[in-house]
Amino acid sequence: xxxxxxxxxxxxxxxxxxxxLKCEQHLGHNAMYWYKQSAKKPLELMFVYSxxxxxxxxxxxxxxxxxxxxxxxxxLHLHTLQPEDSALYLCAxxxxxxxxxxxxxxxxxxxx
Amino acid sequence: xxxxxxxxxxxxxxxxxxxxxxxxYSNSAFQYFMWYRQYSRxxxxxxxxxxxxxxxxxGRFTAQVDKxxxxxxxFIRDSQPSxxxxxxxxxxxxxxxxxxxxxxxxxxxx
Numbered sequence: 317x318x319x320x321x322x323x324x325x326x327x328x329x330x331x332x333x334x335x336x337l338k339c340e341q342h343l344g345h346n347a348m349y350w351y352k353q354s355a356k357k358p359l360e361l362m363f364v365y366s367x368x369x370x371x372x373x374x375x376x377x378x379x380x381x382x383x384x385x386x387x388x389x390x391x392l393h394l395h396t397l398q399p400e401d402s403a404l405y406l407c408a409x410x411x412x413x414x415x416x417x418x419x420x421x422x423x424x425x426x427x428x
Numbered sequence: 429x430x431x432x433x434x435x436x437x438x439x440x441x442x443x444x445x446x447x448x449x450x451x452x453y454s455n456s457a458f459q460y461f462m463w464y465r466q467y468s469r470x471x472x473x474x475x476x477x478x479x480x481x482x483x484x485x486x487g488r489f490t491a492q493v494d495k496x497x498x499x500x501x502x503f504i505r506d507s508q509p510s511x512x513x514x515x516x517x518x519x520x521x522x523x524x525x526x527x528x529x530x531x532x533x534x535x536x537x538x
Contacts, residue, residue, distance in 0.1 A: 320471070356436055359472075359516070359528040406471050414520045416462060419471035 319343065320420035322407050328426045329397065337392040337423050339407030347413045348390040350382060353404040353422070365390060366413045397427045431455055434517055434529030443538050447504040451517035451529045454498065458519035458527070461493050463502045466514045466531065475515075476502065507536045 320341045329335050341348060350362040364372035365384040379401075381393040390407055404424050408417040434451045441447055449463075460479055464472035476491040478484045478500075484491045492501040500519075504511055514533045520526040 322471075356530060358432065358530045361526065408471075414526050416460075416474060416477055417518075417526070418474060419464075421469075421471045424469070 320407060320409055320418055322405075322420035322423050324423060325421065326424045326426075328428065329394070330428050331397060331399070333397075334393070334395040336394065337405055337407075337425075339390040339392075339420055341388055341390075341407075341409035341418075341420075343409055343418060345409035345411050345418075346387055347410045347415075348384060348387070349408040349410075349417065350380075350390065350392050351406040351408065353406055359406070363392075364413065371413060394425075397425075399427050401425065402427045432517065432519060432527045432529045435532055436530050438533040438535060440535045440537060441507055443507060443509060443536055445507050445536070447502075447507050447511070447534060447536075449502040449504075449515050449517075449532050449534070451500050451519075452498055453500070453519055453527070455519075455521075455525075455527075456495070456498065457521045457525070459521040460519070461491070461500050462518040462520075463489075463491055464516045464518060464528075466516060468513075472516055509536050509538050511536050 323338045347366045352360040362376045363382040383391040404422045406422045407420040410417040463475045465475045466472040478491045481495045488505045490503040512535045514531040516531040517529040
């Protein structure tokens with residue numbers, strides 16, 4: 317297993333469901349990120365963790381809840397999402413904060 | 429004014445053409461410049477990384493930075509159908525901030 321992995325790759329959920337996205341990095345990096353990618357929009361940074369401490373939260377709705385139990389794993393817990401939350405959710409890692417980032421394949425989320 | 433401007437395209441060229449992709453930015457605090465390539469249904473992959481003004485070459489790819497004009501470019505020589513993807517510029521600096529362009533969708537036709 318190399319690089320940054322994400323599971324699941326695809327997720328369909330109703331607005332009342334609770335689900336979690338998982339990210340794992342095998343690069344020995346200290347920083348991890350969650351991004352939202354919607355069609356024809358720039359990547360939207362959601363959360364940044366450095367050495368397991370959250371260092372940035374870009375005014376993300378509370379229905380998205382991150383968790384970083386160690387420097388290799390990052391979760392995004394989802395509950396009571398809205399259809400407009402449907403997007404590709406990307407995880408990335410970097411050696412330190414805001415240096416070159418390496419991305420996972422993403423989770424394609426559809427909220428019905 | 430957006431911090432990073434990138435023409436979303438789509439851009440369609442014949443195989444073998446030279447492709448020019450560009451981004452402009454407004455914040456002079458950005459010091460590091462990256463280009464990512466993103467194939468359909470995949471995450472972005474780092475293509476090139478530059479720091480200083482000037483050119484950096486890697487095979488068929490050349491990244492160019494003009495800090496005085498706040499303008500960065502990626503050139504692809506002898507473009508191939510396998511180069512068809514979305515290309516994103518990314519900028520970061522000592523301001524603890526990172527911004528991405530919206531991405532340019534490129535199609536290289538055989």
